Amino acid sequence: MPLRIDQMGRRVEVPEMPCRIVSLVPSQTELLYDLGLKDFIVGQTLFCIHPQEHFKTARKIGGTKKLNIQAIRDLQPDLIIGNKEENDQSQIQELEKEFPVWMSDIFNLEDALHMIMELGEILNQSDKAHALALEIQQEFSSLKHIRKTGKKALYFIWRKPYMVAGRNTFIQDMLQYCGLDNAITDPESRYPEISIDIVSSLQPDFIFLSSEPYPFKKEHIAELSVLCPKATIKIVDGEMFSWYGSRLLHAPRYFSSLVN
Secondary structure, eight states, rough: OOEEEEETTEEEOSSSOOOSEOOOOHHHHHHHHTTTTTGGEEEEEOOOOOOOHHHTTTOOOOOSSSSHHHHHHHHOOSSEEEEESSSSSHHHHHHHHSOOOEEEEOOSSSHHHHHHHHHHHHHOOOHHHHHHHHHHHHHHHHHGOOOOOOOOEEEEETTTTTEOOOSSHHHHHHHHOOOOOEEETTTTSSOOOOOOHHHHHOOOOOOEEEEESSOOOOOHHHHHHHHOTSSSSEEOOOOHHHSGGGGTTTHHHHHHHHEE
């Protein structure tokens, strides 16, 4: 079997044409469908909700952090596709003893485009993947008119306790395409918990409340407006900021409408 190096630098022996694929990450599952691989996907997580028309009938293998290992074994995949951040390390180590497991590791748009093209080559859909990556690049190039404003944003992903997207995250890279700086400055804080005192002291210009993983609603705007009365607070589509597969094609237009 051909030897591949995944985005974690791991050597993975992958069949020349994988025909039984288990996908462990929602954004990558959607990518596989968009590359025309519907008939090869034998298992996906409970959170792999796109494309919606396939979600109901797809075989579910647990959540991204709580995989059903026996269900995956029963499917006898010849390739499993996961992600370093979204999947549990111990479960990945258990699976790779029995199956080829290719892992992505994504911090920015460049990493995402590399993942798309690499999976395209592995799955014999190189032309489609390269065309998709080029189209995504072109869409993001359209954001060049959005100048860096020097304004700061806090991007909330959780409530009780409050958690935000910090430095060295894919979400931060997307914020920069919106012309915004991350209000979190600690380079070691990727998804820090923050107290109401810290929120108040940061006084961001924008507060974005993500629709996922915590389902922020309009009623949560009021509690944060008390802490940061001068901030512009918005509920945002979390998929546009954190899904790094084919959904990236739609993100630039969303970002443009958001900042305008």
